[in-house]
Amino acid sequence: MADKKVRYLKSIEIDTKAERYCRFRKKGFKYIDYKDPDFLLMLCNPQGKILPRRLTGTSLKYQRKASQAIKKARHLALMPYVADNLN
Amino acid sequence: MNRYETVFIMTPVLSADQVTETVEKYRAFIIANGGKTVHEDAWGLRKLAYPIQKKSTGFYHLIEWEAEGSAVLPFETEFRRDERILRFLTTAMEKHHIAYAESRRDKSNRKAEPKQEAEVVVEMPAKEASTPEEKA
Numbered sequence: 524m525a526d527k528k529v530r531y532l533k534s535i536e537i538d539t540k541a542e543r544y545c546r547f548r549k550k551g552f553k554y555i556d557y558k559d560p561d562f563l564l565m566l567c568n569p570q571g572k573i574l575p576r577r578l579t580g581t582s583l584k585y586q587r588k589a590s591q592a593i594k595k596a597r598h599l600a601l602m603p604y605v606a607d608n609l610n
Numbered sequence: 611m612n613r614y615e616t617v618f619i620m621t622p623v624l625s626a627d628q629v630t631e632t633v634e635k636y637r638a639f640i641i642a643n644g645g646k647t648v649h650e651d652a653w654g655l656r657k658l659a660y661p662i663q664k665k666s667t668g669f670y671h672l673i674e675w676e677a678e679g680s681a682v683l684p685f686e687t688e689f690r691r692d693e694r695i696l697r698f699l700t701t702a703m704e705k706h707h708i709a710y711a712e713s714r715r716d717k718s719n720r721k722a723e724p725k726q727e728a729e730v731v732v733e734m735p736a737k738e739a740s741t742p743e744e745k746a
Contacts, residue, residue, distance in 0.1 A: 553706035558617070558672075560659075599617055599699055600658035600668070 532577055547585035555588045557595035560602045564609060566593065571606035611676045613648065613708060618689060618698035619668035622655060629669050632694050636673065639688055645677025649715065662696045674703070674711065 547555070556562070566574055566581075566589050573593055576586040596602040603609070620632055629652075637647055653670035662668070677685075682700060689698040703711070 554704075554710040556710065557701075595699060595701070597659075599670075599697055600619065600660055600662060603659040 530577070543580040545580055545582040545585060547589075548582055552585065555585070555592045557592040557599075558601065560596050563589070563593050563596055563602060567602070567609060569606070569609045571603045571609055611645075612679055613674065613676050613703040614682065614700055615672065615674050615703050615707070615711070616685075616698060616700045617670065617672045619658070619662070619670055619696040620694050621663075621696055622665055622667040622669065624669065624694060628694070629671075632692075633671055633673075636685075636688070639685060640673070640675045640677060640681070643677055643681040643684065645675050645681055647673055647675045649674040649711070665696060668696050 566579060568574055573590050576583065579586075581589060593602065597604050616636075618636075620629060624632065633650075633652070637650075640647055649672075651672040653672065655667055656670050657667050658665070686698070686700060689695050701707070
């Protein structure tokens with residue numbers, strides 16, 4: 524398999540000195556709304572896929588909530604399952 | 611009693627009367643099952659992110675309601691049988707969700723409030739006679 528790359532949970536510290544933080548924890552979010560597709564788009568790539576927390580820095584607790592919210596939004600056709608150019 | 615939030619999408623084919631009639635049906639269903647509606651929000655005609663049943667738009671409606679958990683299943687069965695409904699989603703609301711929904715409602719109320727407050731102030735002098743009695 525050509526796909527057998529090693530994946531790190533944290534980005535490797537080469538040229539990346541920027542502090543990683545969880546945006547939900549920092550801003551004191553308690554609940555992530557599935558009815559707000561514009562906000563949830565920030566956690567998706569241009570194809571509408573959910574970004575991994577290794578890229579966004581979200582903590583596990585909130586990544587779980589965010590992914591559930593995105594999936595609910597998709598069910599209600601507020602967000603696409605597949606897209607071409609989102610962001 | 612638990613609190614639930616249901617969002618459903620109706621076909622864009624319906625007229626405005628049919629939309630209110632459909633919503634009324636579900637409102638009545640909740641009350642008939644011993645529950646009550648807490649809040650309602652009609653989002654109106656919205657574009658869907660992807661076509662459902664070959665429709666690209668739909669009337670969105672949100673109902674926040676309270677009832678026993680046993681009412682959820684018949685409520686959803688009602689949606690499944692209804693041809694006018696494209697999609698629905700019922701969510702059980704936990705405490706953070708309720709707090710979020712209420713704070714959001716307060717915000718939208720506050721925008722409309724200043725006019726209401728002005729009216730209340732005008733009414734106050736006439737009601738002064740009755741208020742001391744209420745306090746006592």
